Amino acid sequence: MSTVWKFGADVDTDQIVPGRYAPYMRPDADVGEAAFIEARPEFAKNAQAGDVIVALENFGCGSSREYAVEALRRRKVGAIIALSFARIFYRNALNLGIPLFESPEIVAALQDGDEVTLDIPNQRVRLGEKSYLLPELPVFAREILEAGGIVPYVRMHGRFPEEE
Amino acid sequence: MGQTVAEQILSHRAGKTVKAGDFVVVEPDVVMSHDSLTPGIIKILRQELGMEKVRHPERLVFVLDHVAPASTVGTADLQNQVRRFAQEQDVRLFDVGRGICHQVLVEEKIAAPGKIVIGSDSHSTGYGSVGAFGTGMGSTDIALIWATGRTWLRVPETYRVIVEGRFPPGVDAKDLALKLCREITIDGANYMAVEYHGLDWMPLENRQTLASMAVEMGGKAGIVPPFGVAAEHFSTPEWLSIDPGAQYARTLTVDISSLEPQVSKPHAVDHVVDLSDVAGTHVDVVFIGTCTNGRYEDMKAAAGLLAGKRIAKNVRLIVTPASSRELARAAADGTLTALLEAGATLTTPGCGMCMGRHQGTLGEEDVCLSTANRNFKGRMGSPNAQIYLASPAVAAATALTGAITDPRGC
The missing domain is CATH 3.30.499.10 (Aconitase, domain 3)
Incomplete structure (x- = not known):
């Protein structure tokens, strides 16, 4: 089972990992331990592999810092489901292989602390008796995620997504 | 097409x-x-x-x-x-x-x-x-x-x-x-x-x-x-x-011909109001700098209000020029002297305190008015610090009084 961590709108990258916790500032620390360290310390302490982040609009706005996504990857976040994502965050998350979906239905249905079953291969999230369909991803996004991120994608295909 | x-x-x-x-x-x-x-x-x-x-x-x-x-x-x-x-x-x-x-x-x-x-x-x-x-x-x-x-x-x-x-x-x-x-x-x-x-x-x-x-x-x-x-x-x-x-x-x-001075309130950049809505808010730290407003003209606008005056007691005014060239320009025509004589602290050209890593990191009780571009919670230091964003002129007027102040009245 995966625990749902629900957030509001406009979660900025300073909330995900404050700039003071950047690998540049703490080269010997695990940036995964800094995930939501100030905005949601219980996430930093308790989040488990496979847990699901659910949020409202514009998740990940602000800085281009990839270490915000890297911190979530190290925590093995199973998926991020939001109403919408900020552009750079969306790209960084795909690049590092974190599945992310835009689904008003699932965002409305899932509450903080819910225990769900995330089944990405079958595009499903199950909460108790209910099962929700994860939306179809754009082709480029699906292909990058299937490869495990943009670096394995480029290594595998020898080209960028959508490149002729 | x-x-x-x-x-x-x-x-x-x-x-x-x-x-x-x-x-x-x-x-x-x-x-x-x-x-x-x-x-x-x-x-x-x-x-x-x-x-x-x-x-x-x-x-x-x-x-x-x-x-x-x-x-x-x-x-x-x-x-x-x-x-x-x-x-x-x-x-x-x-x-x-x-x-x-x-x-x-x-x-x-x-x-x-x-x-x-x-x-x-x-x-x-x-x-x-x-x-x-x-x-x-x-x-x-x-x-x-x-x-x-x-x-x-x-x-x-x-x-x-x-x-x-x-x-x-x-x-x-x-x-x-x-x-x-x-x-x-x-x-x-x-x-x-x-x-x-x-x-x-x-x-x-x-x-x-x-x-x-x-x-x-x-x-x-x-x-x-x-x-x-x-x-x-x-x-x-x-x-x-x-x-x-x-x-x-x-x-x-x-239409900008009747635009009022704008201030962004904690903790999101689009929490913007007319300055009059937050006028008088107590401020501890004023920061003039960053890629958004750390240029010569920004320092000049601040110096125009600060020349011959002293910043308010208990206010820290930190000025971080956007580049060595902008610093040299400010040094050449007396802009820098006006800022320093008013009580400004000058730091190395660069990003400065914008992301809370050095040169003025905010403590938990600090209220900062900044000419930067982001006021997210924890951006400049403690997540309990409050960050307001405004123009260099508002920053200078605020440094003089220790409270958010309309530069047009100075």
């Missing part, structure tokens, strides 16, 4: 006509990265991509500005690693003290009209001030550009902003930038290029303020078409124009 400026630039570099929604693979003209992320990009290049050499070192630029000069042994060691790498690979490097990447690349004319400039920093939208397509990307994308010379992009839709009128006294480009965040909101231009029209009269430094803040509305780029009074800074290619047939996803018209 007509093309937006973003479509023109991306078409030019892609070698074919592209429109919003298309995917393109392009060779960026310039790839900028700073000290905060370059060490990590080097690691990705070597460890994940298994490469030792960058493909086109002449297109790369490193700027050491985020922690400048180094504040810890760790940052010092990583900066030395970047210096060594730059030397090995023959990459241009602007060392600590030269200034903020977005300012330096404009001053050095490395960012230029019609060019694609990719930066490891979200405020790379600022290169649109000279009519470049500037955008920020994460470390893995930058490492892939180093390795291949190429990147892929979705051609953005364009949000056209038409500016009418001229600023009234005491109101400037920062007030307009904040007003646009207020109207368009923090994600209203997500994935889009913002194209600013009606600004042929606007000097370069004001364009830099506007373009740097396009990302605060979600913008992928923020482009002021490179025409008009700032022309001495550009050599605009003949293929670039404002195309009357261009298709815009949205258009917003703003």
Whole structure:
């Protein structure tokens, strides 16, 4: 089972990992331990592999810092489901292989602390008796995620997504 | 069919006509990265991509500005690693003290009209001030550009902003930038290029303020078409124009002739109100600096209000010039002396306290009024600190009183 961590709108990258916790500032620390360290310390302490982040609009706005996504990857976040994502965050998350979906239905249905079953291969999230369909991803996004991120994608295909 | 400026630039570099929604693979003209992320990009290049050499070192630029000069042994060691790498690979490097990447690349004319400039920093939208397509990307994308010379992009839709009128006294480009965040909101231009029209009269430094803040509305780029009074800074290619047939996803018209000073309240950039709504709010720290408002003209505007006066007791006024050139300009004409005699603390040109790492990190009880571009919780230090954003004139007026103050009454 995966625990749902629900957030509001406009979660900025300073909330995900404050700039003071950047690998540049703490080269010997695990940036995964800094995930939501100030905005949601219980996430930093308790989040488990496979847990699901659910949020409202514009998740990940602000800085281009990839270490915000890297911190979530190290925590093995199973998926991020939001109403919408900020552009750079969306790209960084795909690049590092974190599945992310835009689904008003699932965002409305899932509450903080819910225990769900995330089944990405079958595009499903199950909460108790209910099962929700994860939306179809754009082709480029699906292909990058299937490869495990943009670096394995480029290594595998020898080209960028959508490149002729 | 007509093309937006973003479509023109991306078409030019892609070698074919592209429109919003298309995917393109392009060779960026310039790839900028700073000290905060370059060490990590080097690691990705070597460890994940298994490469030792960058493909086109002449297109790369490193700027050491985020922690400048180094504040810890760790940052010092990583900066030395970047210096060594730059030397090995023959990459241009602007060392600590030269200034903020977005300012330096404009001053050095490395960012230029019609060019694609990719930066490891979200405020790379600022290169649109000279009519470049500037955008920020994460470390893995930058490492892939180093390795291949190429990147892929979705051609953005364009949000056209038409500016009418001229600023009234005491109101400037920062007030307009904040007003646009207020109207368009923090994600209203997500994935889009913002194209600013009606600004042929606007000097370069004001364009830099506007373009740097396009990302605060979600913008992928923020482009002021490179025409008009700032022309001495550009050599605009003949293929670039404002195309009357261009298709815009949205258009917003703003008349600035009656614009009031704007202030962004904690903890989101689009929590913007007229200054009068927050006038009198107690402030402990005033910060003048950053890629948005750390230029000579910003210091000059502040000095105009501070000359011959002293800042309020218990207020710290921290001034961080955007570059060594801007600092030299302020030193040459008495602007700097006026600031120092009023009680300002001067720090090394660079990003300064903008992201709370050094040179004025905020404590939990601090209330800061800043000319920067972000006031997210914890951005400048303690998550309990309060950050207000405003223009350099508002910053100076506020430093004089210790409370948010309208510069028009000073």
